[in-house]
Each structure stands twice: as C-alpha cells, then as structure tokens.
Amino acid sequence: MTYEELLTETALNDDSFIVMTAENRALVRNIPAKLGNRFIDTGITEQTMIGAAAGLALRGRIPVVHALASFLSMRAFEFIRTDAGIPKLPVKLSSFIPGFLSDGNGPTHQALEDIALMCGIPNMTVFAPADEDDLVKMLPQVWKHPNPSYVRINTRKTDYVHAPFEWGKAEIVSIGEDVTILTYGLLFEQALIAAEVLKSEGLSVGLINMRSLKPVDERAILEATRESRLTITLEDHFQTGGLYSIVATVLLKHGLTANVLPIALNERWFKPSLLPNVLQHEGFTGKQVAERILGYKTFFTQPKMAVPEFSE
C-alpha cells in the first residue's frame, strides 16, 4: 500500500480527516478528486496552513498537512509550536523530502534540523520511517493519536519487511556485541548494507531502526549501549539535536556513558546532487559507513541505488 492509498482510505473511512497542503501535491495527486471539500490547498502559505489546521482541529477534525520539510519545520515553526503545540491539537504533519531526500535542491531545502526543532515542542511526537513499508505501518497509530505529530515522510520502496509498529518503540533488528548501529529514515537501507559488510569482516553487529524519535525507546538505547562495545548513531541530520543528542540525553538521564560514534552532518549542509551521489560524496553509503567503523577499506561492492522520482 502506498502513502497516498493509505491516506485516501483513511480519510474516506473517517470524515474527521482533512487533507491539507501548501501547494505540495506530490504525495496527494489523486486525493482532491476523492475528498472534495475535505481537501484544502492553501497555496504556498505554510504558516497559514498550520493556523487553519489548528482551527479545523478545534472543530474536531484531524488535519493531515503536507509541505516540504524545511519550510514546514522552519517557516511554519512558530505556528506549529504555538497553534498546535500549546493547545495539543491533533495536527498531523507530513514532512516531504527531509534530510538527504531533498537531494538536488540545495541548502534552502535541506531539512537537517527538523528533528531537533520538532522534538523541542512540548506535546509533539516525532517519527522517521525507514521506507514506505515502515511508513504505512506506523501512520494508522500516529494519525489516531490525540497529540500533534511530525513524520519525516519517506516513500522509498525497499524489499525489507518491517516488524509491526509499536508506539514509542524502536524496531530492534539485532543487537551486536561489537557494534550496534542506531539509525532512522532512508539511512536504514544503508545501515543494513553496512551491517552485512561488518558481519562479513567477522564482527557481531546489531541494528536498530529508531523509527519513533519522540517518544523515544530508551530501553533500546540502553540495551544497545550496554551490550555493544561501540554504538553508532547514523542520521541525515545535523549532529546537534538529532539522534546523537537524544542518545546522549538518555544516557545522562540514567547516569551512564558509552562509546558512541556519531555519523551525521556536523555543522554543515551537504553537497546537492542526486541521492546516490549525495550519499557517496558525503560518506553515507553502507560500504563507507562500514569502512569508517572498521578503519580500513574492504573489497565489498556498494549496490546501485535507485534515484528518487523527481517530485517538486
């Protein structure tokens, strides 16, 4: 099932759902014809869209709103914080092309602080699915929950079949004694490759999909950092305020420390290009991640990656 199919079905079955967009229709092309006046396009007005979504939520609606991640999380930040966060209204944010998924757009479109910003809003919940399967598994619970939510939309298709979504829980693929990779979003695909490379080099490797970032699965973080000699936080986000910071907060809260290597964008934006080139250039392919952990080059061949469809 695709994102659009799920959203269409959900909205057709429950007329409290309103689908909104700030003229970002890539994810909802066929929805206007199906929902009629329950589809609202406010034009390129992220702030007004969020305010209107709050007004609709006041009247008992569940607005699912769409905009590009950088404009939704930053241009409309204060509206999200003030109009959805303070009154705890169920405004459901679908954030399009977050992180590396903005590939060729350039730094204006690179949402690399969205998780930091959204996690900082009381009442907000934050999710980053690994692929379309993960996305459609989490959304029914995310949309039914009474709190506002921010989802890093990721509609990439992979062959991986995810475990059922549990609120506030990570998906623990495995725990390794030598190294455990904590990651979320599209880099899960690369983490799977990295884990294979590391295993073929003889390491005991763990992998955890941190699909729920707020609420975060503290137990998964504690388990990984206790049972593994090295923990990696792998994310397409600034190093400040993302998973690395979340892990640090959880460890400190429990009076613990750990050997954690962050792989993130440290105080910089990334070089714009098509997604496979971006990953290669920035050192985020599975092979590169594994080699960074190992400290030496391998003979492994990185598999070819599909270029995302041009969407905006």
Add this chain to the structure above:
Amino acid sequence: MHQTQINRLEAIALNVREHIIKMSTDGGCFVGASLSAADLIVYLYSEFLNVNAGNLNDSNRDYLFLSKGHDVPALYGTFAELGLLEKERLQNHLSLNDNIYWHPNTKIPGIEFHSGSLGHLPSVAIGVAMDIKIRGGNNKVICVMGDGELNEGTCWEAALVANAYKLDNLIFVIDRNHFQANMATEDLLPLEPLHDKFTAFGAAVKRINGHDFEALHEAFSAYPFEAGKVNVVIADTVRGKGLPSIERRADRWFCNFNAQEVDSLLKELHGEHATQLTSETLVVR
C-alpha cells in the same frame, strides 16, 4: 437601533472601561488598546454573536478570536458584565491563583484560542470558518486584529486564503486605533489606504466609527456583506478612548498606574477632570 438599546450598550461599555482601568495597576496591562476595542467587543457580544454562558461548547455557537491579544482586559470586562465570568475574578489579574494575564488563554471559558503572537488567529479563524462551510453551518466567525498587527505578513496571507475559499462567514475586524506599540502606525509602516487594500484582496469592506454603536449596528446588520466574499470591518477607534489624559498618546500603551492614578482615572472616565500621570509607560516590546 433604539436609543434605549444604545444607552444600555453605553452603560455596559462604561463598566467595561472601569474594569480595564482597575486592571491597569499592580503590574498593569495594555490599557490603551483595551480601551480602543471596548465598544467593539461590547457590541459584538451583546448584539451580534450567538455566544452566551450556556452555549460555550455548542458547535453551532459563533466564534470570536481575539488576535491582537493585548486588548483582553476589554474581553474579560465584557465577559464579567455579560455573566460569562465572575466579576470578582478580575481582581485576580496576574495572580498565580487564576489564569487572567496579559494575553488571552483558553483556561478562561469563552476564550476560543490563546493569542499574543501577532498574525496567528486570522489563519486559525480561517480553519474554523472552513469547517463550518464544509458542514453547511450558519455560525459566524470573527477575528479581531489590531492595525499594528497588520505589519505581519501572515495577516495578508490569511486575506488571500479567505478570499480564495470565499469565506463569507468570516469577519476580520480591524481595531484601527492608529497606533502600534511605540508610535503611530502611519509613521512606521503606513497602512492607508486600508479600505482599498482589503478591497483589492477581494474582501467586502466597511469602514466605520468603532465607538458609535449605531454605526457598528448598521455595519454588522449587513452581514454577510456580499455573497462569496470575506467580510472586513475597519473600525476607526481612539487608543485610550474614554481617558483624555492618555488618548492618542504614543507613550501610553502598556500602563502600570499607581492606586491614586487609578482612582483619578476612574473619575476622569466619568468626566470629572483630567488626571496628572506620573507613572511611566513600561516598554514591553
């Protein structure tokens, strides 16, 4: 409008102004903006809006969103006069034991949404008006904005969206008191010709004297002004209205008066004499 009705509204408004003046001490409040909006708010709750103590959770009630926020003492004063809020609670202004502070919040029954950050509630009101349209309801939605607030770009975004969605169940009311925090609006970002600006955005606009109940009644009785068009009422008002010693003064925005000044201002409100003010305006912005 019958003269007895006008007299009744004027009596309520006078009481509301007394409440405002009494809230302008022990920490103070945005007294100038509250006094400019007082007649408007009294009129809307007394004559126009289907809102009362018995229907605050009824989805068929009308909605008023106070976007400028600073004028909330006028709203609380009106609530107290119309039986939506116990009058004694106004003495709890800024007390930790109540929720009556400088900006509106929904812990006070009758407040539809919190405000304080300017340019937010036009869009929230749009969402409510949209839902009413989708459901085929007849409720009216008002959003009261300050003229200074119109500096915010989101007010104009909202005007575009309200026009696009033909929200003729929505009324933007501009409290045109000609001042913003520290100066006259026209000395900073000129707003005039304001009527033409909203007309150009596709709204049906009326401009009236916001202290004249007859004019208010004539304007709002014409709702909806034009089918398919968002309604705009530009209410020309006077900042500090009712207190000649602070009227139209750029330096009388947020005031924290001492007890003697409050006593004297209450007398001034009733036409006795002008007050000698020594308290300085606090600069909050």
